[in-house]
Amino acid sequence: MADYKTHLQGGITAGVVIALGCAWFELIPLPRIPFVALAGIVGGIAPDIDSNASRPRRILFNYGNVIIPSIILWRIPALRSDPQIGVICWVVLALMRYPVEWLFAKHTVHRGMFHSTPAALIFGCLCFLLADWRTERLSHQVALGLSGGIGYFVHLSLDELWSVDFEGRKIRVKKSLGTALKLIGPVPLHNVATWGTLTLLLGLVWRGFNGVTVEMIFEQLRSVALGG
Ligand SMILES: [Zn+2]
Structure with a gap:
């Protein structure tokens, strides 16, 4: 398992590279670069909120x-x-x-479903949905979603990489290999919650691509709840 500093460096690298790439392809204007990079950095440290003593967990609950x-x-x-x-x-x-x-x-x-491929997709979807509320800025949402999702994947990949010891010519594999990029875990309830959340968020992202924003859906739900 890679440590906090390694993950932070991985997140910074992923966030900055993706933000610059998005600016290069004119998905975002230059002032947006720090925001897109930040999504990648947060993605790069977010998975370890599943560890009781981790710094990301303290940051999450304190701030x-x-x-x-x-x-x-x-x-x-x-x-x-x-x-x-x-x-x-x-x-x-x-x-x-x-x-x-x-x-x-x-x-x-630790290393439960927060360390899984669907969790990375969930984080990417959340970044996409939180990015902007005006549909004409869809490209910004795509940039934020990509940065957050890829930052998260970088964390999982680093954890997998750290499960392999390259000692001389011998390669030793730790027990934790394959636990970070998994599709499902051993607890059925956690799998249902993870895949259910991902399905819901993918539906919202799909609607976002079709011009339906989160607040439009919120307004619809509110008028249904208020009876008209
Ligand atoms: Zn981790």
Whole structure:
């Protein structure tokens, strides 16, 4: 297993290369390069949130409960159309930290489904969906999604690479080989949750390519819930 520093370097490399590539092919304007690179860097360290003592896990719970609600409110304007409702939504989302932390403590194991190919695709989809809310900026969403997803894949690939010891001419393989890029894990519930989430997100991404944004879907759901 590669350490935090190696993963950070891998994420920075992936993020910067993809951001520059996207700018070169004019998918994004130059000021967007840092954002696209950041998605790759976060992807490069994100899988280790499944480890209790890891730095990414501490970052997620110490800063995520402020950053994630802010991103969601920014991404779905309907949630902040009324300042009072906006504050309530933000507080409720921030308090989600506690049930999520409990779920993580109970259900995540290091090298579980957070270290899997569908998890990398989920992260790429999330970056795509969070990237921008205006359909004319689809190319930005593609750039963010690619950077986040590939950054995540780089982490998994580094973990796999570290499972092989190249000692002289002998190649020794550790038990953990093949656990990072797997498609399914040993726990059926985790597989269902992972593949179910991926299917849902791929559906949203597909709709995004067809001009249907997350907030349009949110508005539809809201009008159905309010009875019209
Ligand atoms: Zn890892």
